[in-house]
Amino acid sequence: xxxxxxxxxxxxxxxxxxxxxxxxxxxxxxxxxxxxxxxxxxxxxxxxxxxxxxxxxxxxxxxxxxxxxxxxxxxxxxxxxxxxxxxxxxxxxxxxxxxxxxxxxxxxxxxxxxxxxxxxxxxxxxxxxxxxxxxxxxxxxxxxxxxxxxxxxxxxxxxxxxxxxxxxxxxxxxxxxxxxxxxx
Numbered sequence: 001x002x003x004x005x006x007x008x009x010x011x012x013x014x015x016x017x018x019x020x021x022x023x024x025x026x027x028x029x030x031x032x033x034x035x036x037x038x039x040x041x042x043x044x045x046x047x048x049x050x051x052x053x054x055x056x057x058x059x060x061x062x063x064x065x066x067x068x069x070x071x072x073x074x075x076x077x078x079x080x081x082x083x084x085x086x087x088x089x090x091x092x093x094x095x096x097x098x099x100x101x102x103x104x105x106x107x108x109x110x111x112x113x114x115x116x117x118x119x120x121x122x123x124x125x126x127x128x129x130x131x132x133x134x135x136x137x138x139x140x141x142x143x144x145x146x147x148x149x150x151x152x153x154x155x156x157x158x159x160x161x162x163x164x165x166x167x168x169x170x171x172x173x174x175x176x177x178x179x180x181x182x183x184x
Contacts, residue, residue, distance in 0.1 A: 002035075002135050007043060010135040013156040014044045017140050018074070018103070018126070022049035025098075027072035029055045029063070029081065036106055039136040040076040060084040064094035076103035079113065082125065086117045099123040101143055105130065111150030127153060 014020065026045040030037035045052050053070045055063075063085060082104060099121075104114065105128045114125050129152035130137035139161060141153035155161045163171045 006135040007039065009158065010039050010137065011044050011047045013158050014040060014137065015048050016157040017137075017143070018044070018101070019143050020044055020048055020050060020074070024048075024050035024073045024100075025071065026050060026052045027055060027066065027070060027075040028052055029058045029075055029077060034106070035132040035136045036076055040103055060088060064092065064096070067099065068095050071098040073098060073100045074102065075099075076105065078106045079104060079109035080107070082109065082117050083113060086113060086120065094121070096121050096123055101126050103128060103140075105137070109150070114149040125149075127151065129153070 020026075024045055026041050028037060028041040030041055032038055032042070042052055044050075050073075053066075053072060055066055058081060060081075082102070101123055102125045104125045109125075109127060114127070118124055124143070124147065126141050126143055126147070127149070128137045128140035130139070137156055138159055139152040139155055141147040141151065147153070163175075165171045
């Protein structure tokens with residue numbers, strides 16, 4: 001069960017990590033039954049004084065029309081959505097100048113997809129990783145600063161991450177952990 005303290009803490013971590021403030025505007029395209037849609041796309045912007053535009057059902061053919069009309073500064077989506085948008089015909093070149101970034105999570109995204117998408121549409125995709133049980137996010141790449149496409153990034157402000165080897169001991173930085181992760 002996630003309580004109000006979990007949500008408050010995640011919103012504050014998201015505010016710091018994504019540098020979201022009152023001037024921002026989020027475009028909600030994810031379902032509200034998922035913690036990412038609720039926390040990143042609704043609670044985070046509203047609790048920091050930003051605004052939210054609630055889109056109808058996601059349609060890659062009309063998504064950028066909505067971006068041009070509503071002028072969001074960010075949105076959160078899953079790799080499947082980014083793949084659909086990247087697959088639009090080459091002549092589709094929307095005005096994305098309002099977008100500071102897109103958040104990418106809920107499943108792995110290839111570095112190739114992220115690089116191709118960013119190059120085509122002109123705004124960065126910020127990858128993160130987390131579980132609903134952890135109130136949404138545990139790691140994220142920086143909005144400003146070096147990002148490594150295809151990685152989950154750094155711990156959210158206020159969280160600590162440890163990688164354990166198969167024997168349960170902590171693995172030193174720069175070394176690979178086990179190929180099969182396990183929760184502790």
